[in-house]
Amino acid sequence: MTKQNTFTHEYACQLDQKDTLASYRIEFYINEGVIYFDGNSLGLLSKRAEQTLLDLLQSWKTLGIDGWTDGENPWFYLSETLGEQMAPLVGADADEVIVTGSTTSNLHQLVASFFKADGKRNKILTDDLAFPTDIYALQSQLKLQGLDPATHLVKVKSADGHTVNEADIIDAMREDVGIIVLPSILYRSGQILNMEKLTKEAHQRGILIGFDLCHSIGSIPHQLSEWNVDFAFWCNYKHLNGGPGAVGGLYVNKRHFGTAPGLAGWFSSKKEKQFDMAHELTPAEHAGAFQMGTPHVLSTAPLIGSLSMFNEVGMEKIRTKSLQLTGYMLELIEQKLKGYGFIVRNPLDESTRGGHLFLEHPEAARICKALKAHNIVPDFRSPNGIRLAPVALYNTFEEVWLTVEKLKQIMDDEEYKKFENKRGVVA
Numbered sequence: 001m002t003k004q005n006t007f008t009h010e011y012a013c014q015l016d017q018k019d020t021l022a023s024y025r026i027e028f029y030i031n032e033g034v035i036y037f038d039g040n041s042l043g044l045l046s047k048r049a050e051q052t053l054l055d056l057l058q059s060w061k062t063l064g065i066d067g068w069t070d071g072e073n074p075w076f077y078l079s080e081t082l083g084e085q086m087a088p089l090v091g092a093d094a095d096e097v098i099v100t101g102s103t104t105s106n107l108h109q110l111v112a113s114f115f116k117a118d119g120k121r122n123k124i125l126t127d128d129l130a131f132p133t134d135i136y137a138l139q140s141q142l143k144l145q146g147l148d149p150a151t152h153l154v155k156v157k158s159a160d161g162h163t164v165n166e167a168d169i170i171d172a173m174r175e176d177v178g179i180i181v182l183p184s185i186l187y188r189s190g191q192i193l194n195m196e197k198l199t200k201e202a203h204q205r206g207i208l209i210g211f212d213l214c215h216s217i218g219s220i221p222h223q224l225s226e227w228n229v230d231f232a233f234w235c236n237y238k239h240l241n242g243g244p245g246a247v248g249g250l251y252v253n254k255r256h257f258g259t260a261p262g263l264a265g266w267f268s269s270k271k272e273k274q275f276d277m278a279h280e281l282t283p284a285e286h287a288g289a290f291q292m293g294t295p296h297v298l299s300t301a302p303l304i305g306s307l308s309m310f311n312e313v314g315m316e317k318i319r320t321k322s323l324q325l326t327g328y329m330l331e332l333i334e335q336k337l338k339g340y341g342f343i344v345r346n347p348l349d350e351s352t353r354g355g356h357l358f359l360e361h362p363e364a365a366r367i368c369k370a371l372k373a374h375n376i377v378p379d380f381r382s383p384n385g386i387r388l389a390p391v392a393l394y395n396t397f398e399e400v401w402l403t404v405e406k407l408k409q410i411m412d413d414e415e416y417k418k419f420e421n422k423r424g425v426v427a
């Protein structure tokens with residue numbers, strides 16, 4: 001096939017015909033005629049996730065209090081059961097993962113558990129492109145230990161404003177740093193950090209290291225245990241399609257089992273002991289110790305169905321298709337959108353390119369509005385970013401093709417000028 005052919009609609013459709021994951025698309029609720037490229041902000045509902053939520057409601061309806069211990073998915077063990085099912089997605093042992101809390105609350109819990117400032121190591125290291133909630137959490141953890149975030153939160157500077165150099169991070173691993181918290185994938189540029197390398201460097205300097213997996217969970221494979229990462233945390237409503245406000249997850253390396261939870265609650269207990277109602281906590285001897293109170297069961301239930309899909313397919317296949325989708329989109333952008341003022345901010349190399357693309361354009365806010373008017377759902381990031389996430393389980397190569405064509409048309413016809421260049425409340 002000649003190069004030229006790859007830019008045709010026909011070629012995009014041929015790619016879909018060859019796609020071995022194509023059958024999963026019909027498992028999702030996709031509005032007729034809508035192209036949804038926002039799966040890295042909120043994944044779509046699948047029929048399996050819907051079914052497991054309905055099953056959960058049914059168990060409440062029919063079992064009442066006995067639902068905690070009876071039925072197909074006893075609620076008392078659900079966080080552990082799902083932790084086990086999630087473990088392959090992060091490359092961990094079953095008991096190193098627990099489904100609990102939210103990204104932010106899990107970060108609080110892990111820093112409260114593993115950052116013990118002393119005279120020597122009293123700084124937290126992160127990067128200056130980190131997601132705001134992570135920064136706020138780290139600042140408040142420092143304040144709780146009587147430390148000034150202005151001096152004790154060290155943010156590695158990005159050289160280009162979009163990516164972070166691993167060498168700069170390693171350089172900042174000084175002897176006064178107690179703990180490092182970094183994203184696995186940067187939420188804007190989609191850069192993947194080399195978790196294995198950074199962990200090795202941190203450990204050589206006696207520093208603990210953890211990662212925020214919000215943009216990598218369900219999007220790329222991980223080997224957290226093999227890489228020896230100390231801890232990780234994430235949300236389950238983005239690539240994992242767990243639903244708005246879905247309960248999150250955390251990972252603690254088994255080396256740290258026995259570390260007391262910094263923020264304890266009765267669900268930190270060893271299961272057999274919890275209902276002894278003692279005032280002395282006996283923590284679980286695994287990641288479950290980092291839970292706090294009663295799990296948000298209704299916000300966990302969709303994950304049962306959703307995870308079954310991920311485990312059926314496996315992360316390797318998901319990653320392969322994801323790279324094909326983003327690679328194809330980059331190729332089309334390069335070919336068709338030259339000279340329109342778009343700047344691709346993703347690392348182009350496959351080893352450092354995550355599951356979404358990030359384009360910058362001075363008119364980004366209203367270009368996104370024009371796309372939406374054409375039933376294409378992008379994700380606007382202030383002040384000038386367009387995130388596009390073609391997701392392996394439900395997006396198609398044809399959708400990628402159609403979107404780039406539409407972008408070109410919006411620019412050619414200056415259609416975006418019909419809209420105000422301003423962001424909405426949630427964007």
Ligand SMILES: *Cc1c(COP(=O)(O)O)cnc(C)c1O
Pocket residue numbers: 102103104105131133134183187212214215235248
């Ligand atoms: C989405 C996201 C969050 C969200 O935190 P919540 O506690 O789930 O609201 C945090 N960090 C990163 C990097 C994210 O992408």
